[in-house]
Amino acid sequence: MPVDRRKALVFGAALALRLVLLLLFPSLPDLLTGRVEVSTPVNSFKRLQEGLFLYTRNISPYDGGVFHQAPILLPLFSLLPNSRDFPLPTAVFYSLIDLVNANALITISDSGQSVSSRLYSALRKDIRWDGASIAAWFLFNPFTIATCLGRPTSVLTTSGILYAVSNAVCGNSFNAMLALGFASYLSIYPALLFIPLVILCYDIQVQKAKTPSSATLFALKHFGILLASVAGLLGISALIIGDFGEFVSATYGFQLLVPDLTPNIGLWWYFFIEIFDSFREFFLGVFWLHLAGYVGGLTVRLRQQPLFIITSLLAFSPSSSHTRLMTAVMRYTFFASSALLYATLLGPAFYHLWIYAGSGNANFFYAITLVWSLGLSILLADTIFAALREEWELENPEMRGKDVRQV
């Protein structure tokens, strides 16, 4: 197999950059692990270490308020040497995960599904980057590097999602469902991607096989695979931990009910600090419903571009480790979004003012999270607009480049 030289170069440089950063600034990983922009209570590497410590000493890590991550991570990470004494193996592990993710992105990009799928073929096919450039954009993105060094476990969820998509675009729908099952098992929300992913798989299958099987049957079959893979992983977890109910309430219950309000760049924490107690459950329901609500709308309207739906949905996920994924796959809106830049620069400063300097209060950081969310939503809306416009121009070629209105 011929080795793509550009790809090898990008991968090598990315790996070297990560290791050089680690060697030059040995305290950088611990610093980033403590940053609220990188670590949330459900993916923090420090909490994982605590869970591992308890797990290797035969104390149930879920019988406490610190560890809320999936049980399968415990035996996985206990294979790695103690990261405090030997930081290098963990860093190499996380860098490799980044490379694996980049590889999946290349596969997605090279398949060309984003520009021409079964029902859709983009007009601006030529405006597109090749796989190696996308991998470079992903691997040298400062968000990605910060996440890699901060070592949150959510990168594994990202891998699961990316592999689900890359397998789907290759027509390997069984593996796609397994990977999605893995991602959903690690954190719940990737399950929302099931519908667009199954549409993507179906389109690819129809393209290849030419003899379309029943869509309902196809969806049901894949739903079965997804359920089976999640159930299998849960079964393994029950074998690892023993007490099934305990870990389910400590992981999924924790993610759904948000009892730990540690600040992050999302909107939820401050809202649920300040909300009146009697409305807490109601607004939790509203927020989750809001997240789930986009799946239906986007799927119905953008039926022809399932890959784009997946990309848009990822933008809603809660921390920067996913934002960098979105900026990587996105191709239409390439505008440097000043709102995001503003939030990126001022966020850490305002957090410092609140927590350390004491010269600002919680509203400073809260305001930045508002700006960040606003910036993201505008960016997303722009992307969706671009996709819809592209679709419309495809139907009405004479309208290309003209002013349009939405009614």
Added chain:
Amino acid sequence: MTVLFFFLSLLSLVCASLSSPSAPSDYHERLDLQPLPQSSLLASFNFRSNTSQESFEQRHFRYFPRALGQILQHAHTKELHLRFTTGRWDAESWGPRPWNGSKEGGTGVELWAWIDAVDDERAFAKWITLTQSLSGLFCASMNFVDSTRTTRPVVSFDPAEDHSPASSLHLLHGTLPGEVVCTENLTPFLKLLPCKGKAGISSLFDGHKLFDASWQSMSVDVRPICPEQGECLVQIEQTVDMVLDIDRSKRPRDNPIPRPVPNDQLACDASKPYHSDDTCYPLENTLEKGWSLAEVFGRSLNGVCPLTEGNPETVCLRVPNERRVDIPPEVTETRQADGYTRCFALHPSTPFDLSIPEQEVHSQVPLKERSLHAERTIVGHGQERGGMRIIFNNPSETSPVEFIYFETLPWFLRPFVHTLQATITGHDGVRRQVPSSQIVKETFYRPAIDRKRGTQLELTLSVPAASTVTLTYDFEKAILRYTEYPPDANRGFNVAPAVIRLNPQDNESSPIYIRTTSLLLPLPTPDFSMPYNVIILTSTVIALAFGNIFNLLVRRFVSKEEAAALMAQTLKGRLLGKIVALRDRIRGKTSKTE
């Protein structure tokens, strides 16, 4: 005749059975006074009374306080220890603690009890009953001892040896480090005593002096005792230990502001070259301060409590034998063989006062060597995370010291046990990092659960001779919901003191307890003034995102011209058209007139 004999014997039997329950009940009280370095005075009050187990169960109380007895019976509590403490014991200058620390609590209120219950859940329900009732009895906020402040220590406390073997006992332990102990707790405490502060040594208690002390600890202990012969007893022991600053206590209440010593009373070092009329190098006072009970306590002792049985020597003073002590002439003084202790036999309802005049000091009562020095502090800055540092110093040159370290942490302080590190500093003063397993022999750890349970950590440690061990671990501070903060949120949250239990070398004596000071933990705070603003702003941003995206999704594209045409058909479009036409007409008219 036989009938009469039978009747008499029956009568005597009845009398015997009536008198027997009260036979083992008795009451003792004792006050120990000991001047400490830096013109302090340690006063230890001890009140002890018994009642037989049988009469306790039949609710036949004589010296045992009925209010407390009924609570204990209701809550199935077999053994109770309650502590109210304020201030800090200065171990550096005062030496080891009175009663080896066993009658002392951490700052605030500390309570632990053995409760008889079939399972843990019911024991906890009884515990809540107990804390609620005690809260009412002692006017303290013990009702705030909920599941997050309750722990179940494994090795730190031992029950009394004489519990009935049939009972299944559960130990529960709760602390309220933020509780301010004051007069309202002293009054119910005095009411439990048979003489209720009217006579005997308890007549010395004055809330103003007691709670002005540098350190004070009140304790109530109820435990079963089974003597070798005879029936089992329930014993209640109440103690009050306090360290008074003699100078401060002697100040009159109406003029409490300290004044400088007048010039003519200053003892100056005349050998200094700069000594003159207006400059003075003060000499250390070689005279020990004079004091009397009435001066220091603000009251005089009102005789001995008439209910006291046996030895009437209720007041003992520990000063060297050559020290002059003035006592009333009718009081007899006995000196003990150790050369330091003298006790006074008091008479009922005769006021008693002892005074020590100011005199030259030649010798001091030797203080015992401390076996361990412990210090616990929070390190780090910022409101996001921090670290705990505990320093143990073993002053002994020869033997290592083994002890149990027990701490409870509130749930919003999240410790990371994997970061536990130990450093050891030996004679040479060089800090060396050692694996913590070298110091920590055993660990019992129960992590906290948010809003349900606090952290419980019990370590068995061993500190080598003549060395200092420092344990550190990291923790993270949780941010709470805004209703969970107290009104003074920015003051911080109290963290209960750690309890250290030193097992005695020989198995004869009781363990020594040391408690560290309580800690103050600042947490990040939200802005309490703007829940509405946050709800509104967050909802606005979410609604913007939702509206923006669904607006795009549900509408269709048209060209600009089509849009104008479509616009004309709607009601709004037609209205606009009318307005434009009207405007044109008016414009046309005005142009005509011109």
